[in-house]
Amino acid sequence: MDILLNVVGNKKINEKITISGSKSESNRLLILQNLFPEISIENLSDSDDSVHMQHALSTDKETVDIGHAGTAMRFLTSYFAVKEGREVVLTGSDRMQNRPIEILVNALKDLGATISYEDKVGYPPIRIKGSKITTDKVQINGNVSSQYISSLLLIASKLENGLEIELLGKITSVPYIKMTLSLLNQLGIETNFEGNFIKVNPKKSIEKQLVVVESDWSSASYFYSIIALSDIGSEIQLSAYKKESLQGDSCLAEIYLHFGVETIFGENFITLKKVKETKKETLEIDLKNAPDIAQTIAVTCFAENIACNLSGLHTLKIKETDRLVALNDELTNLGAIISVTDKSLHLETSTTINSNISIKTYNDHRMAMAFAPLALRVPIKILDAEVVTKSYQKFWDDMQQIGIKIDKL
Ligand SMILES: O=C(O)C1=C[C@@H](OP(=O)(O)O)[C@@H](O)[C@H](O)C1
Numbered sequence: 369m370d371i372l373l374n375v376v377g378n379k380k381i382n383e384k385i386t387i388s389g390s391k392s393e394s395n396r397l398l399i400l401q402n403l404f405p406e407i408s409i410e411n412l413s414d415s416d417d418s419v420h421m422q423h424a425l426s427t428d429k430e431t432v433d434i435g436h437a438g439t440a441m442r443f444l445t446s447y448f449a450v451k452e453g454r455e456v457v458l459t460g461s462d463r464m465q466n467r468p469i470e471i472l473v474n475a476l477k478d479l480g481a482t483i484s485y486e487d488k489v490g491y492p493p494i495r496i497k498g499s500k501i502t503t504d505k506v507q508i509n510g511n512v513s514s515q516y517i518s519s520l521l522l523i524a525s526k527l528e529n530g531l532e533i534e535l536l537g538k539i540t541s542v543p544y545i546k547m548t549l550s551l552l553n554q555l556g557i558e559t560n561f562e563g564n565f566i567k568v569n570p571k572k573s574i575e576k577q578l579v580v581v582e583s584d585w586s587s588a589s590y591f592y593s594i595i596a597l598s599d600i601g602s603e604i605q606l607s608a609y610k611k612e613s614l615q616g617d618s619c620l621a622e623i624y625l626h627f628g629v630e631t632i633f634g635e636n637f638i639t640l641k642k643v644k645e646t647k648k649e650t651l652e653i654d655l656k657n658a659p660d661i662a663q664t665i666a667v668t669c670f671a672e673n674i675a676c677n678l679s680g681l682h683t684l685k686i687k688e689t690d691r692l693v694a695l696n697d698e699l700t701n702l703g704a705i706i707s708v709t710d711k712s713l714h715l716e717t718s719t720t721i722n723s724n725i726s727i728k729t730y731n732d733h734r735m736a737m738a739f740a741p742l743a744l745r746v747p748i749k750i751l752d753a754e755v756v757t758k759s760y761q762k763f764w765d766d767m768q769q770i771g772i773k774i775d776k777l
């Protein structure tokens with residue numbers, strides 16, 4: 369489905385939106401719920417990625433296909449590796465078959481797991497024969513994807529002797545590791561993260577408990593962008609959010625001050641308010657802790673005519689698409705002066721935004737959602753707009769609710 373987005377009339381917004389649960393928290397909790405049935409979950413994400421995860425955990429078929437869901441692919445690799453008596457072939461979309469998994473597979477093999485590649489070495493599909501693991505120490509590279517580490521942490525407490533992980537290299541996406549540890553702690557599992565070592569104590573069972581998932585902060589980023597581009601006085605209330613978040617992307621509240629967007633924390637909601645014009649100075653940020661909001665921020669800067677230097681983007685090349693190349697190509701088509709390296713993005717100020725450009729989305733939900741706010745500046749076409757459901761089912765309905773007109777092409 370290709371669509372044309374357009375905003376007619378004024379750009380003063382005043383709306384309330386409820387966003388589904390964090391897909392990161394949800395996919396961790398779904399794994400944990402299978403290991404500890406004492407858990408019940410509220411405000412679970414309705415994203416495709418979480419639906420894939422639920423399906424993977426309930427099927428007894430040999431082939432388990434998780435589509436585009438990176439967390440499902442990585443977390444299920446460890447989960448099935450310790451599922452004694454079960455053999456599965458874990459696979460995913462074409463893109464997933466080109467997203468590396470070798471670092472995690474090698475760590476699990478070092479621990480004694482039985483995993484082999486069905487096709488290309490280092491990539492899904494992988495065949496996993498569940499077995500008992502008693503080794504309690506492992507080393508793993510921490511600089512490619514934190515999901516490999518979270519994957520090991522999620523099963524760690526169910527290993528006879530717990531697990532001590534030594535992280536090698538510069539650790540990336542650290543808030544996601546901390547999110548995993550916080551959830552384990554919330555369940556009563558003891559952990560310790562000091563320097564490059566993480567230790568998880570063994571735990572057989574936990575107390576019965578309800579875990580309420582906070583709504584998804586990465587999804588909130590598109591509303592930050594919309595408010596940044598809208599008239600002073602505009603506001604959007606988003607539910608259900610809290611100040612003490614487990615999600616690293618809650619750093620949006622700080623980052624968007626640059627764009628004159630204030631975040632007011634209420635009881636279970638946030639209000640984003642455009643209070644000032646965007647600061648004209650270059651925005652310099654290291655996003656190694658929050659890679660998923662890089663696209664949103666780059667597009668906001670372009671729309672607001674400010675330069676930016678975004679660093680810490682080394683993980684973007686192995687996400688749903690090579691996001692650095694995708695951003696470079698699509699922003700260039702819109703008239704941006706942009707350059708990218710393997711780990712950074714540099715955008716110059718530019719005063720023109722080309723209208724009626726078709727944005728290619730490359731099977732990447734965040735490409736579609738990050739470019740949507742540009743409709744507040746020029747009519748814009750989004751190709752294959754249905755990709756958004758990977759993380760955000762009702763994204764286009766919510767865009768319409770805040771006044772973006774959508775025509776199917
Ligand atoms: O653990 C998680 O839930 C995630 C970790 C991050 O991946 P990397 O650690 O690969 O950067 C992030 O980009 C992804 O969307 C979700």
Ligand SMILES: C=C(OP(=O)(O)O)C(=O)O
Nearest residue numbers: 436437438439660687688
């Ligand atoms: C990178 C993402 O997801 P995953 O790696 O889980 O596919 C994302 O949602 O931006």
